[in-house]
Amino acid sequence: MQNNYKSAVVPVAMLLLTIPFFPVSAASPLDQSIRLGMENNREERHSQDKIDHLDDKTRSMLEEYHTLSRELEALQIYNKQLERLVLSQQEEENSLLQQMEEIELTQQEIVPLILRMVSWLEQLVAEDSPFLLGERQQRVRLLHELMDRANVTVAEKYRRVIEAYQIEMDYSRSIEAYRDDVEVEGSVRTVDVLRVGRIGLYYVSLDGEYGGYWHKAEKKWLALPGGEIHSIRQGLRIARKQGAPQLLRIRLPAPERDMP
DSSP: OHHHHHHHHHHHHHHHHHHOOOTTTTOOOHHHHHHHHHHHHHHHHHHHHHHHHHHHHHHHHHHHHHHHHHHHHHHHHHHHHHHHHHHHHHHHHHHHHHHHHHHHHHOOOOOOOHHHHHHHHHHHHHHHHOOOOOHHHHHHHHHHHHHTTTTTTHHHHHHHHHHHHHHHHTTOOOOEEEEEEEETTEEEEEEEEEEEETTTTEEHHHHHHHHEETTTTTEEEEEOOOHHHHHHHHHHHHTTTOOOOOOOOOOOOOOOOOOO
């Protein structure tokens, strides 16, 4: 039995020795192709991932570029607008400075003129017939006070002076009746006064018994004849709108002639 076993073992061993030996790591061409294909696929996917990643990054950078381009364009437009605004402000500032200089020069010229106008008005009131004397003197006094006030603009001072002159001009185109105190023969009496423009000034006593007129050359009141007092009383009624307008027979001062 033992010999048979040995004899059987030897042929088997010899058979094993005759079988070609293939390494364990060796693979068939098909396996290699499959493995290479899989590796290529992995490389392609990896490359594609890189490409996709780069594409996303490029797209993001492109979008960022367009956004920055729009912001840059808007900023350039805004800067140009600011430049125009600054230029306009500079021109306006220069214009204001020039106007201030002109205003200063104008004030230097107009202030003395206004002061002279107030002095002329004061002289007019002093030399004119003494109608509404208190009111007119007060107006001149207020103008003098106004000229010394620093919180009043030159334009307002000029307006007030022109307004005073306008009032004086209006006296020439109207008649007026009012009650006042006048000095007659050394005594002050309350009388009714009739003003006819700037050329005639008359009074009648409250009882209507006597009257007078202002003599400009002599600068005093002179008595009126009794026959003329009636005409003055008619004039008072007309001025007070108590009678219809009509012609009045009143004496008027002779026109003054310029001295040669």
